[in-house]
Amino acid sequence: xxxxxxxxxxxxxxxxxxxxxxxxxxxxxxxxxxxxxxxxxxxxxxxxxxxxxxxxxxxxxxxxxxxxxxxxxxxxxxxxxxxxxxxxxxxxxxxxxxxxxxxxxxxxxxxxxxxxxxxxxxxxxxxxxxxxxxxxxxxxxxxxxxxxxxxxxx
Numbered sequence: 001x002x003x004x005x006x007x008x009x010x011x012x013x014x015x016x017x018x019x020x021x022x023x024x025x026x027x028x029x030x031x032x033x034x035x036x037x038x039x040x041x042x043x044x045x046x047x048x049x050x051x052x053x054x055x056x057x058x059x060x061x062x063x064x065x066x067x068x069x070x071x072x073x074x075x076x077x078x079x080x081x082x083x084x085x086x087x088x089x090x091x092x093x094x095x096x097x098x099x100x101x102x103x104x105x106x107x108x109x110x111x112x113x114x115x116x117x118x119x120x121x122x123x124x125x126x127x128x129x130x131x132x133x134x135x136x137x138x139x140x141x142x143x144x145x146x147x148x149x150x151x152x153x154x
Contacts, residue, residue, distance in 0.1 A: 057134070058134050058138065058139035058140075058141065059134070060127070060130045060131065060134060060141050060142070060143050061141070061142050061143070062142075062143050062145045063117070063142045063143070063144060063145065064144070064145055064146070064150070065144060065146070065150055065151055065152055066152075068092075068117045068119070068142065068144045069092075069152075071115050071117055071142070072094060072117060075114055075115065076114060076115035076116070076117045076142070077096060077111060077114050077115065077116055077117060078092050078094060078095035078096065078117045078119065078144075079095065079096050079097075079098055079110070079116055079117065079118050079119070079129075080092065080095045080096065080097045080098075080119060080120070080148070081097075081098060081099060081100045081103065081118060081119070081120045081125050081126055081129045082097070082099065082100075082120050082121055082125070082148070083099050083101075084097060084099065086121060086148075090148070091148065092119070092148070092151055095119075096109075098110070098129075100120070100125045100128060100129055103129050103132055104132070107136060110133060110138065112137070112138055112139075112140075114140065115140045115142060116130075116133060116138065116140060116141050116142065117142050117144055118130050118133075118141065118142065118143055118144065119143075119144035119147050119148060119151075120147045120148070121147045121148050121149060122146065122147040122148075122149050123143065123144075123145060123146060123147045126143050126144065126147060127143055130142075130143045
């Protein structure tokens, strides 16, 4: 029964399509202009100016601890994105603690005019915060590779 119903529907579509094609041929043969698609009849649009080239998007630069500490000496800001409990167990001297979970609410505390040296325990959270900062217009973002686990212990 379903096959018969499907066959009837398909036949009806084919007949309708054939009748429209025959009607166009008849009209053209009698001298009437053939129907034009709407796109062919519409007036051409004036050329749009090319969009301005986008400024290159800032990228995250991966650095090691030696470079991070060197940059800190000349004004870079070390930002520890670990939890306060993790920071209590030890952190890099002079670092500022802004946990990953608070980064969005504390966005104003990240200076745009300084190098931001972001680290966590191993690197995953610092990369997430680094991406968040880039998306919010920061350009001087550096991810400290290896996180605090790679911090020199001397």
